[in-house]
Amino acid sequence: MGLYNIWVTEKCNLKCTYCYENNKSAVSMSDETVRDMISFISERYDASDYNMINFHGGEPMIAFGRIIDIIDTLSGKGLVFHYSLTTNALLLDEEKLKMLSARDVYISVSIDGDKYAHDMCRKKKDGTGSYDEVISKLPLIKQYFPRFRIRMTIAAALSDRLYDSVMSVSQAGADVIVAVPDLYDPEWTYEKIDALKYQLLELDQELNSEGTVFVFYKKPDICNPQVCAGGIEEINISVNGELYPCSFVTGNRKYIIGDVRSGISGDLLRKFSVFYGRTNPVCEGCGREKICTSSRCKFINAEFTGDFLTPSPILCGFENMMDSLERMKLNIMA
Ligand code: SF4
């Protein structure tokens, strides 16, 4: 697999309460960086791989022209990629949707639930909520992307509204919903995490019968293999062309592994790849170790605990809740 996450811009037209991009400088990728990045990607291209490019931001639609140029340049060179992007939808219009659809770009729209939940987190620069504007775009989006995806971020303070939030976006026309808890939120407690289980059970029963795809917690779009491939099969390219092994640490120069001009430094990558596939000492003997995010995602461990081989207690709490939920589902089916 060849997966590239490209930060085309750090600019955004929203100021979400949980956004890690808020403190970054508001710049977009320069012409020169785009040119060097295309050479870098082209040199690594292997037609026998599954090749994917995911456009990140900021709000990627602010750099819409850039995105189209990158896709058209790569396809002009005969390179075949699957494309995706996640957008807050505010800048989407029919013309842009037509252009994205013609290039087969898979669209995810960020909506955090019903109006109350969404407006509490996803605010415009003037402090007002963005829900009404986003929701008004969904019929047009659905016209061009019938299976578009909703990407929900779940804040701890809104965890008791998970069921209502998911049902609300489902009723707004989404058939694919991915809800991911904000792991950086310091308000998560084991009680709050455990309380999600009953809402998730209800959602499972409700949405399955409607044929909606609903995924909670695990991000199916990041990395599925159980051993991290950061810097090997997955490359994250920051707005200034620096290379990072994981989307969670992109822009944090502690984790830099090269840049689009000089390529990946084997020495820098080895500092991190030595941890890939290793068992976390505290996880030895845990029944969930084979599928737990902390076993695979050493950068997430490092970000939360400062140690590549020590999982965050909150992440462990989510894994245990999911384990208990899966057992409850099996009991219901038995
Ligand atoms: S559930 Fe907790 S103890 Fe088990 S593997 Fe995951 S982080 Fe480690």
Ligand code: SF4
């Ligand atoms: S740490 Fe996890 S999310 Fe990051 S690159 Fe590795 S597998 Fe992907």
